[in-house]
Amino acid sequence: xxxxxxxxxxxxxxxxxxxxxxxxxxxxxxxxxxxxxxxxxxxxxxxxxxxxxxxxxxxxxxxxxxxxxxxxxxxxxxxxxxxxxxxxxxxxxxxxxxxxxxxxxxxxxxxxxxxxxxxxxxxxxxxxxxxxxxxxxxxxxxxxxxxxxxxxxxxxxxxxxxxxxxxxxxxxxxxxxxxxxxxxxxxxxx
Numbered sequence: 001x002x003x004x005x006x007x008x009x010x011x012x013x014x015x016x017x018x019x020x021x022x023x024x025x026x027x028x029x030x031x032x033x034x035x036x037x038x039x040x041x042x043x044x045x046x047x048x049x050x051x052x053x054x055x056x057x058x059x060x061x062x063x064x065x066x067x068x069x070x071x072x073x074x075x076x077x078x079x080x081x082x083x084x085x086x087x088x089x090x091x092x093x094x095x096x097x098x099x100x101x102x103x104x105x106x107x108x109x110x111x112x113x114x115x116x117x118x119x120x121x122x123x124x125x126x127x128x129x130x131x132x133x134x135x136x137x138x139x140x141x142x143x144x145x146x147x148x149x150x151x152x153x154x155x156x157x158x159x160x161x162x163x164x165x166x167x168x169x170x171x172x173x174x175x176x177x178x179x180x181x182x183x184x185x186x187x188x189x190x
Contacts (some may be wrong), residue, residue: 005179016183043112057142057171063186064138070181073160077183079164080136087161090152091176091183095165098135104151105130105162118146125150135168140185142171 027048029045039047068091069076075091087104097116100108112132118125128149135145145167173186 001131027099051072061139064140066138066183066185068071068176068181068183069189070178075139075161075176075183076160077164079133082133083136083166088159089162089164092148092165093169093176097167098163099127099133099150099152100130100132100162100167101149101158101160102149103151108132112149113146118148118150135164137164137168137183137185140172142168157162164179 062173066077076088076135077091078086079089080086081100083103085108087100087103089098099118105128110132112128113127113131115126116129118127129146130149132145134141134148135147136141136142147162153164175184175189176182177184
């Protein structure tokens with residue numbers, strides 16, 4: 001029963017209440033750089049120094065095959081964050097956005113940039129958001145990606161640190177071959 005609840009949570013927790021993924025940066029009076037996910041969160045006195053930052057794809061090969069592992073009805077893969085920390089994530093094509101665990105947020109020393117509402121089959125909750133400098137699957141990377149922060153019930157004990165969602169995957173052509181246990185990523189034509 002617990003696994004069924006966890007599966008419902010994983011597959012239905014799927015998107016930010018707001019589909020926007022923009023991030024806004026501003027410098028304070030002492031030159032400190034701050035990131036927020038809404039221009040309304042920028043103090044008025046710093047609005048002139050505000051800049052919008054959108055996720056960007058960095059150079060990658062034409063295509064690559066990435067091994068995935070099956071755990072019950074979930075597909076798991078290794079993901080690298082900010083060029084320095086690897087973690088096991090659930091590959092979730094039904095998730096509109098990427099979500100990382102509170103433990104991974106602490107390990108990466110990421111400050112909260114805002115909040116988002118997550119919806120599941122039975123509830124709605126507000127969670128923190130953070131800005132990932134980069135998120136990579138093998139040599140396929142996206143810079144400046146916003147992620148929500150919340151723990152996955154039942155999977156944290158297995159070392160799973162979150163969900164890799166469509167906000168990452170949609171930057172590439174992708175195919176999942178469950179028989180061969182491969183995620184095929186391909187560069188999109190410009």
